[in-house]
Amino acid sequence: MKPTPHFSRTRKLVTGGFVSLSSLALASPALAHHPFGGSTPTNAIQGFLSGLGHPVIGLDHLAFVVVIGLLAAAMGQGLMMPITFTLAALAGTGLHLMGLNLPLPEMMISASVLLFGIFLALKQQPATPIVVALAAIAGLFHGYAYGEAIVGANMGPLFAYLLGFATIQMVIGIVAYTLAQRLSPQSEGGALNLRFAGFAFAGLGFAFLSGIFFA
Template structure:
């Protein structure tokens, strides 16, 4: 219940939060390495859709017993997605796909028997592309120093959040079957968040 309860409060603001990348500088492009790093740290935290996904992928990795390969794949593909944005390569409907990824991975976590690991890994890779593509919007036009700091910032914070979620979920699941059941309940909560994010886009 700790995992589910800690993130259920996100639902109270989900409809009011657009499914876009956010950062601490009000839309201004970072002009130095410190700003770039802080902006990178802020994006996956301030953007509730991104934060929800980073948490749920860590929980799902623990539930499936596949180690950190899934979060690492997501994080690496997010870098690729950012690169695609910077090169001017467009991905369709990024806001919709990002919100849908929260819904989908919440459903996967809620399932008693998720799909084969390679399928989930492929979905994590695709999700990473779209999340990273959204991250790229904030750094377009920046110099190389802020750019690399930005990439380091959002990569670091995503791994910290994911590993924390993963470790917490492993400890809960190891205690009893109730812990595993709580993870499935958390999956339902994240699926609800994803639906709320999608509804916010449709109603905007």
């Protein structure tokens, strides 16, 4: 079947974005995940801005938040996955601040992008409870990584940081979900576009993992 102009445009956009992000992931695997140059926020404004920035300047975090919004639309389950992920990320930050360790956080974060990209690429996704549970596990690791930027901060900057990263994650997830909904994910053409995006995100996750193993 000959691709429609709409599908061709979507494919070009996804491919272009994937190539750009993959290049950044491979060329700069140690890209700073910490706003303000790694300094611990000292006031509520810095804490909030740092929270807003962390999920965005960390390409692995950003990719996961986007793909989970797309997957939520593809599975027709509303915003349950982005909300679950965000709450779990808050819990993961709490684990870090309590001094509890999670194994191989950067590897698990990269693997989560790969896994959820694969889920999005599948014609038939796994059962919703399984995917939501995995989103919660991923959230713990992403949140654990977020916690590194706020260790040692006072309560004011700390709560502002948590509010900042929870807010930006939900905004990005909702935007991705809304854009995916506009593709009519239940239609053949819309589902195909989202599956193609899933392959791109899976490749991006593989690029992140490669950056860890071969850094």
